[in-house]
Amino acid sequence: MAVGTTVPIADEAARPMSAGEKKVILASSLGTVFEWYDFYLYGSLAAIIGAQFFSAYPEATRNVFALLAFAAGFLVRPFGALVFGRLGDMVGRKYTFLVTILIMGVSTFVVGLLPSYATMNEYGVGWVAPVALLALRMLQGLALGGEYGGAAVYVAEHAPRGRRGFYTAFIQTTATLGLLLSLMVILFTQIYVNANYAPVVVTAADGTTSTLTPFASWGWRIPFLVSIVLLGISVWIRLQMQESPAFKKMKEEGTGSKAPLSEAFGQWRNAKWALFALLGLVAGQAVVWYTGQFYALFFLQTILKVDQFTANVLIAWSLILGTGGFLFFGSLSDRIGRKPIILGGCVIAALTFFPLFKALTAAANPALYAAQQNTQVVVKADPADCSFQFNPVGTAKFTNTCDIAKALLARSAVNYRTEDAPAGSKAIVNIAGKDFAAGEPTFAKDVSAALTASGYPAATDPGIVKIAIDPKDGLSNFAKVIDIFSAQKLTIIGILTILVLYVTMVYGPIAAALVELFPTRIRYTSMSLPYHIGNGWFGGLLPATAFAMVAQTGDIYFGLWYPIVIALATAVIGAIFVPETKDRDIFTYDDAPAR
Template sequence: MTVGTAVPRADEAARPMTSSEKRVILASSLGTVFEWYDFYLYGSLAAIIGAQFFSVYPEATRNIFALLAFAAGFLVRPFGALVFGRLGDMVGRKYTFLITILIMGISTFCVGLLPSYTTLNAYGIGWVAPVTLLGLRMLQGLALGGEYGGAAVYVAEHAPRGRRGFYTAFIQTTATLGLLLSLIIILSTQGYVNSAYAPTVVTNADGTTTTLTAFQVWGWRIPFLVSVALLAISVWIRLQMHESPAFQKMKAEGTQSKAPLSEAFGQWRNAKWALLALLGLTAGQAVVWYTGQFYALFFIQSILKVDQFTANVMIAWSLILGTGGFLFFGSLSDRIGRKPIILGGCLIAALTYFPLFNLLTANANPALHEAQARVAVVVKTNPAECSFQFNPVGTAKFTKECDIAKALLARSAVSYRTEAVPAGSPTVVNVAGKDFPVSDATFAKSVTAALTEAGYPAANNPTIIKASNPIDIFSGQKLAVVGILTILVLYVTMVYGPIAAALVELFPTRIRYTSMSLPYHIGNGWFGGLLPATAFAMVAQTGDIYFGLWYPIVIALVTFVIGLIFIPETKDRDIFTFDDQPAR
C-alpha cells in the first residue's frame, strides 16, 4: 500500500492523525532509528574493534586509531548533507533517503563481515582491513548526513499545518531510540555469548598471553550482522512511499531548483539564514544534546569512575524515562512556538549544568566528592611548558612534564590548582603536602597511591554506584542518579523536539533539503561532536572537573542571544506556498 499522497490543508490541524500519516512517520522514523543504531554500534564497540583491525599497534595506539575512525564518521556528516541535500532538492525526498538507508545498512553489515588485520595479514594484506574499515565509517557518516534532512523534510511536508512540531518530533526520538537499541542489543548479545561460549587465550607479540571473552573474539560482529534484517524491513517500508506533497507540487509547477547548492549558499539572501540557523538554533541544540546523552556518559564513566555496565544502565533508564519529552515539546511548539522552547531549553541548561553535575558527583561517587573538597593537590610547574590538551581524534601526544602531570590528574578526577615556578624548574605534583617529581620513574604509581591514601577513592570503592543487573535501580543513590540524568535528557528533548520543524519552516521548498541539512550537521557533527575532547582539555588545563561544562554553557548562551534577536517564529508559516522566496 502506498502512503503520503494527500496534501495537508490548514484546516486539518485539529483532526486525528490518519493511517496514511502514521505510515509516513513510521517509515521515516524506523529507518532513522536504524541508521542511528548502526552509527552508535561502532562508538560503543570502538575498543574491541580497535583490537580487531589495528592489532599490529600497541593497545594505546590502536585505541587512538579506532577513535579516529569513529571521529571520521562525524566529520564527513556535513559533506553528506551537501551531497544528498542537493539530490533531495533536485530529484525528490523519497528516492534520496532510500539511497541513504541502503548505504548505511550495507556499510554496517560489511563491518560485521570484514576480516580482521590478523586474518588478512596471513596473506600479506593486513593493511586492507583498517583502510576498508575507515572507508565504511566514512560511508556511514555520509549516509547519516543525508538521512536526517530527508526524514525531517518528508514528514514535515506531509504534516497538517499546526501539527508539524508534533509530527516531526517522532523523527527527533530516533537518535535516542537508536542509541538505546544499540545498548540493548550489545548488552543482550554480550551476556548470551559470554555465558554460552568459553573464553579464548591468545598469545601476544611479546610472548605474553591474554584471555579474551567470546564476545571480544567474534560475538561483537553479531549486532552489526543482525542489522541486515532491520535494513530489509526499512527498505521495504520506504519502497511503499510516495513523494512528499510539497515536492510534487513544486515539480508539477516546474519551480524546483536546478542548482540547490549555489542557490542555498552562493546567494547571501539564502546563505545568511543557513548561518543564522547554525548559530541561532543548531549549535546550542547540539551542545545541550551531546551534554545530556554523551558527555554525561563520559563524565560518569571516565571522571566519576562508574563501571561501564552501571553507566549504561543509568543512561538507558534516563533515556526510557525522558524520551516522551520529544513528543511533548514538539506538540507544545505547535501551540506556543519553536523559539521559546528551543531557546528556553538552551538557557535553562546553561544556568543549571554546574549544580546538576555537582549533584551527580555527590550521588554517583560520594567519596570523590568529599575528597575534592578536602584534599589539596598542587601542580608546581612553569606555565609556559603546559599545553592545551585538545585532542579530538586521539592522535596528538603530550610529553612535557606539565602535560603528563595534568593529564594524570584529570583522568583521576582530581581537583588541583597550578602554582608557577621559574623556567627550568622540574614539574612537581604536591599531594597533601608531599612532593612527587614527574621525572621520577614511579611518578604515576606514587601519585595514585598518595591520592588514595589521602582520600580519593579507587575504582573498586564500595561507595561508587554499581548496578548488578538492568533493573537494579531501586535504591536512593541509584534513583537519584537516574533522576539527575533524566533531567539532562529532558533538556535534550526541549531543544531537539521542535528543531526539525523549525529548520524545515525556515527555508523555501526548492532548497529546503540542502539548506537545513548543512547547518544541522555542522552543529551536531562538529560543535556537538567536539564536546568531549574540548571539555577534557579544559578540565586538564584548569584542574576543575566541572570546568569543561563552560563549553556547552557558552555556546548555548550564544545561541540563546542570536536566536532571540535574529531567528523568526515560524510555526504558522505555510510551507506549501513558501517555495520561491528566501527565508525571512
C-alpha cells in the first residue's frame, strides 16, 4: 500500500497484518526489549548495587541513595528526548535507533566492570565508584530518552489507519518483557553462582565482618556483562530496518522541519499539546506503571521482607499473566478511543491501590500485617530533631536521635505515629507501653527484641511467603519457578497481576495517543519530551519518594499517596483538555491536525 493512499478505516482494520508490517514490529520491539533489559537490570538489583557502591552510608540512607541513582537515569531522559528527538526528526528514525542502542549497551556493559566503593577506597578514592555509577546511569537515561519515541513513531508510521493502537501496543510490551528478561537472567545467574561458588567474607571500614553470597558479592555483574551479547543482536536487527515511509516522503517533498525543537516547543500552538500530553496523559500513566511494577517489587523486598528470589518469581508470573493486556487494550483503544482507557485506568488504580497493597501485606507477611494492627508504636521526639530522609547529594548521614529511631522502625516495616517532645530532648520509641531511648548503645537490640515480643516477625519468619531453594541443588533450583501452587502464592500473584493489568490499561494505548497528537515534521521531538518527563520524573522518582514518605510518616502505605494524587490529577486534566485522536490521519506534514 503506497503511503498517502486513502483506505477506509474499516477496511484497514479488517485486513490482516502484512509480512512487512510484522517485520517492522518485530525489529522495533526486539531491539527495544534489549534496551529495556539493560535499563531494568539496575532497578532489579538496586539493593545489591547500593551495598556495593554506597557502603559508606548507613543501611537506610544507602537504600535511598541506591534508588536515587536508579532515578538519575530517569531524570536525564527528557534531555535524551531533546537530543535524539531532534536527530530523529532531521536525520531519520533508523540511524537514531542505532546510536541510542550503542550508548545503552556499552554503558550497561561497563557497569558490570565498575570497581565497588570498597575496592576504590583501598586507593583512597572510594568516591569515584558511586560517581562513575551515576555517570553511567545518566548515559543509559540519555539513550533511553531517544529510544522510545523513535520506536513508537516508527511503528505508528507503518501501521494502517484504524489499527495504530494495536500495532504500537507491541512496543508497549517491550518495557514489561525487558523487565521479565532481566528477572529471568538474574534468577538463573543467582542460582548458578550461589550453587557453585563459596560465600565471600567482607570486612567493613569499622572492622566488622559479614558474609555475602557469591551473587551479592560479584555474581550480580554477570547480567550486566551479558548485555554485550544482546547489544550485538540489537545492532544487527536495527541494521536490517528501513526508514519510515512517512519520514521518507516528507524528506522527498522537502517539508521537514529545520528546527524541530523551536517549532515543537517555541510555538504555543504546538507546545500546548506537549503540556496537555504530559499532564493529561503521561504523568498518570507513569505513576500507575511504576507502582504496578517497580514499587510493587521494592515493597515486597524492602517492606515485606520477601527474599529476592521469591519476589522476582512472583513478579515474573504476574508479568507473564498480564502482558497480553497491552495488546488487548491497544486494540480496544482503536475501537472506543485512547482517552477512556488511559484515564479510566488512572482512576481505577488510584481508587484501589490502598486495598491492594494492604491485601498484599496480609498475604505475603501475615504476621507483619497482624502486628501492625495490634501493636502500638510511638516515636516521641523534638520536631527539630527529625529530618526528611531524602538526600539526593549524599551530604547528610541522619544521625539525630529521631532519625536513628525512624530509620530503625522503617527498616523493620513498623507502622508508628510521632508525638512532639520538649525541645532538646532525645527521641524515645514506645512499644506497647515500654520506652526505649534512641542513641543508647543497646537501642537497636532492645527495640528489635521488643518488636519481636510484640509479634513483629523476623526476616526468617516461616509465615513470610517463600519459594525455598537449596544452593547445593544447582540449576535444578530453576524448576522452583513453578512452585507457585499454594493459596498464599496464588493470592499474591493474583494481586500483582491486577496491578500489571492496570499498567497495561494505561500504557497499552499511550504510544498511539501521543503519536496522533503531533505532525510528522516534529513528531519524534514533540512526543518524546512529555513522555520522558512524565515517565522519567514523575515515574522514575516514585520509589525513592515513596520510601522517604514511608520513613517520614511511619506508615508503610503512605507512599502510595504520591501515585494516587498524580493519577487522579491526570484523569481530571486529560478529561478536560486532551482530545480523542484515534481517527486522525497522522500523515500530515505542514501543521498539526485540526483540533
